Amino acid sequence: MNADRPIPINQIDNDVLAYQDTVxxxxxxxxxxxxxxxxxxADLGMRxxxxxxxxxxxxxxxTPEDHPDYIAAREFGRIASERGGALNEANGGHINVICTGGGPGIMEAANRGAHDAGALSIGLNIELPHEQGVNPYVTPELSFQFQYFALRKMHFAIRANALVAFPGGFGTLDELFDILTLKQxxxxxxxxxxxxxxxxxxKIINIQALIDYGTIAAGDVSHFRIVDSAEECWEAIIEHGLALTHGDV
Structure with missing residues (x-):
């Protein structure tokens, strides 16, 4: 049922408490x-x-399982989980936990890499006509379902110490530019x-054209970095000063 569709008043059950009446x-x-x-x-679930x-x-x-990007995303998920502190519970919590949209392709690969390392990983799944199944490598207790893209984006951002964007389509570009705009x-x-x-x-983003047209500043290129391997990706994150200790949420 579409949650935003008007519900006829005669379908409401007045004999149950409001919070129990799903209609x-x-x-x-x-x-x-x-x-x-x-x-x-989702917030309480993560807490x-x-x-x-x-x-x-x-x-x-x-992205299929045998694609180089899938293999690299899986390797990165493992590296980040092993070196980033996701396995360390000494301070009463988990830091730098891999978080994806919970679906197949690159998302599955990153969750799978964390699973390879024996670490937790998060899946923020959303109801869609296609590609909505949760991949099997998401930690079950950290699999969350969303209807609203905006709230899903908030949960991507509020605990993130780093963002890695692999090649993707409209959804990836939407999420990437949302975070870039927040940073800019x-x-x-x-x-x-x-x-x-x-x-x-x-090929996908002509940054120089945006600078030439005056729609972004030349300094805005400092908001991101491009890499070509899982190891280089991790090194770039560390060089940026990734926090390896627990922080407050």
């Missing part, structure tokens, strides 16, 4: 309540599992943004 909660007028509940459910910070990985859901406008600071695959990104 009532799906009324268009209850959208603000659903937004609050959707944010809070309950001791998630202090994440490393977010974006990329195409269509000073809404977030310190988060390294790494683009994996020089050949891909140099």
């Amino acid at each position: 009532f909660l799906q009324r268009e007028e209850l959208r603000s309540s659903r937004l609050a509940l959707e944010f809070t459910k 309950d599992q001791g998630i202090k910070s994440t490393i977010v990985v974006f990329g195409s859901a269509r 406008t000073g809404k977030i600071s310190g988060m390294p943004i790494i683009l994996f695959g020089r050949a891909f990104w140099s």
Whole structure:
């Protein structure tokens, strides 16, 4: 059922409490309540599992298992989990935990790399007509379902210590530019943004054209870095000053 579709009043069960009436909660007028509940459910779920910070990985859901990008994303997920502190619970929580959209392709690869390392990983899945199944490598307690893209994006950003964007389509570009805009406008600071695959990104984004047209400043190129291997990706994150200790959420 479309949660934003108006619900006829005669479908509401007045004999149950409001929070138990799922038909009532799906009324268009209850959208603000659903937004609050959707944010809070994932937030509390991560707090309950001791998630202090994440490393977010974006990329195409269509990348097959034998593709070099899949292999690299899996390797990066393992490296980041082994070296980034995700296995360390000494301070009462987990830091730099791999976080993806929870689906197939690059998302699966990164979650799989964390699984290879014996670490937790997060999947922020969203209801879509296609590509919506959760991959089997997401930690079950850290698999969260979203209806609203905006709230999903918030959860990608609020705990992120770093962002890695592998080649992807509209969704990857949307999420990447959302984070780049937050960094450009000073809404977030310190988060390294790494683009994996020089050949891909140099064709997809003509940064020099944006500078030439005056739509971005020349200094805006400092907000991201392009790399070509999982090891180089990790080194770029460390050089940027990735926090390897627990922080407050």
